[in-house]
Amino acid sequence: MTLIKSISGIRGTIGGEPGDGLSPLDVVKFTAAYGYWLKNQSGKNRLKVVVGRDARISGDMVKNLVLGTLQGLGIDVVHIGLATTPTTEIAVTEENADGGLILTASHNPKQWNALKLLNERGEFLSAKDGEEVLKIADDESFVFVGVDDLGHVVEKTDYNEIHIQKVLDLKLVDVDVIRKANFKVAIDCVNSVGGIVIPQLLKALGVAEVIELYTTPNGQFPHNPEPLPEHLTEISALIKDKKADVGFVVDPDVDRLAIINEDGTMFGEEYTLVAVADYVLNHTKGNTVSNLSSSRALADVTVTHGGIYQPGAVGEVNVVTKMKEIGAVIGGEGNGGVIYPESHYGRDALVGIGLFLTHLAKKGQKCSDLRKSYPSYFMSKNKIELTPLIDTDAILKTMKEKYQHEKVTDIDGVKIDFAESWVHLRKSNTEPIIRIYSEAKSPQQADRLAKDMIEVIKKIANI
Numbered sequence: 001m002t003l004i005k006s007i008s009g010i011r012g013t014i015g016g017e018p019g020d021g022l023s024p025l026d027v028v029k030f031t032a033a034y035g036y037w038l039k040n041q042s043g044k045n046r047l048k049v050v051v052g053r054d055a056r057i058s059g060d061m062v063k064n065l066v067l068g069t070l071q072g073l074g075i076d077v078v079h080i081g082l083a084t085t086p087t088t089e090i091a092v093t094e095e096n097a098d099g100g101l102i103l104t105a106s107h108n109p110k111q112w113n114a115l116k117l118l119n120e121r122g123e124f125l126s127a128k129d130g131e132e133v134l135k136i137a138d139d140e141s142f143v144f145v146g147v148d149d150l151g152h153v154v155e156k157t158d159y160n161e162i163h164i165q166k167v168l169d170l171k172l173v174d175v176d177v178i179r180k181a182n183f184k185v186a187i188d189c190v191n192s193v194g195g196i197v198i199p200q201l202l203k204a205l206g207v208a209e210v211i212e213l214y215t216t217p218n219g220q221f222p223h224n225p226e227p228l229p230e231h232l233t234e235i236s237a238l239i240k241d242k243k244a245d246v247g248f249v250v251d252p253d254v255d256r257l258a259i260i261n262e263d264g265t266m267f268g269e270e271y272t273l274v275a276v277a278d279y280v281l282n283h284t285k286g287n288t289v290s291n292l293s294s295s296r297a298l299a300d301v302t303v304t305h306g307g308i309y310q311p312g313a314v315g316e317v318n319v320v321t322k323m324k325e326i327g328a329v330i331g332g333e334g335n336g337g338v339i340y341p342e343s344h345y346g347r348d349a350l351v352g353i354g355l356f357l358t359h360l361a362k363k364g365q366k367c368s369d370l371r372k373s374y375p376s377y378f379m380s381k382n383k384i385e386l387t388p389l390i391d392t393d394a395i396l397k398t399m400k401e402k403y404q405h406e407k408v409t410d411i412d413g414v415k416i417d418f419a420e421s422w423v424h425l426r427k428s429n430t431e432p433i434i435r436i437y438s439e440a441k442s443p444q445q446a447d448r449l450a451k452d453m454i455e456v457i458k459k460i461a462n463i
Helices: 024-042 059-072 085-094 127-139 159-168 175-181 194-204 233-242 269-283 297-304 316-326 349-363 367-372 392-402 443-461
Strands: 003-006 009-013 047-053 075-082 099-103 112-118 153-155 184-188 209-213 246-250 257-260 288-291 309-312 330-333 337-339 378-385 407-409 414-417 422-427 433-440
Touching (some): 009 024, 024 099, 024 127, 059 099, 059 112, 085 099, 085 159, 159 349, 175 349, 194 209, 233 246, 257 349, 269 288, 269 297, 269 330, 269 337, 269 349, 288 297, 288 316, 316 330, 337 349, 349 367, 422 443, 433 443
Parallel strands (some): 047 075, 047 099, 184 209, 184 246
Antiparallel strands (some): 009 112, 099 112, 246 257, 378 433
């Protein structure tokens, strides 16, 4: 069993002893810590928190524990039921709530669940705030209210429709153009909440025909739910068989968007943000942000449009912070996460679909041809395992010094930008591992760069 406590939330496998997996006791403890932190930092006598969840098998159990715990703290709850992560984020601000809890383990398999914690802006907690929540949980320094002060639960089940309408209302989403394109779209929603909202969204956008794969929200994931190419063979074949114009795949909580071309080939998760940014920048001049491990293609496209690209540290909260800092008009992460401030500061596959379909319709070309219009890069992801006695921080410092003549960024590990490639070295916080992300203009070059870096690290570590 596994329980992972981090500033962004609590994630674990269902079952096991308390503190070992995500047991009912752990759900209550961490929910109580979050609720008590909200009460302490808000200074209010009465708080309101939004709760939404994906369709995991354990979701109903976890939801009941969370609602009861918040009520026990005297916190009123707006329960929006089965809803995507971005829908829950939007609901926090729409309800003028003091925070939000998303019950989802994102792309993890069905035995996992998690508590994702939001602030009053519907955004993930900062590192400082997350650490305070974890401390309260460790100390169990929370107090529950008496019977006369218990919180109340209000059920609101229309937030999927509200979210869809907000996508339709975006200035750069053109329903008429999409309708005229007469698109046939295939989708794979991995039997989670995407199966509820994505078909509705596509019909509202004017898509002529929607071919559904795994849209029953029962939590029985038919394949590994992370939308990577090796998990998407069924929809790839379906697209070719049904002659669809494009395919969309989302993860269980619908904050990541993978696109598949009309010929069944992958558009590439890294290029979801690139394509959407290209469209946005063509109509809105400005800057962009992605995390350090995302494709250089976004920077290339940004420069083409006269904007400035800046990287943020890995993690959505870090990308959002950097976006606000430089006033970015579009940003996100290379895992298919599109963050469009015109809507809200959160990764949102619904927004990504609306913008991408408008872009594709206006271009009037095949999806595969649109993909070919962007700079082509290939990524390689590797790791090197070290012994616990090896100082990984010292290794990263040495690597920074060794490559100081190149462009080096050290806000999150060490990233080294070469003329036509880059490598990003990040240490694990839980085990003696350095993760190595590299990108170049061919798969072979990306793999070679990673292997070269591994050899350099081995020499430094004397292993």
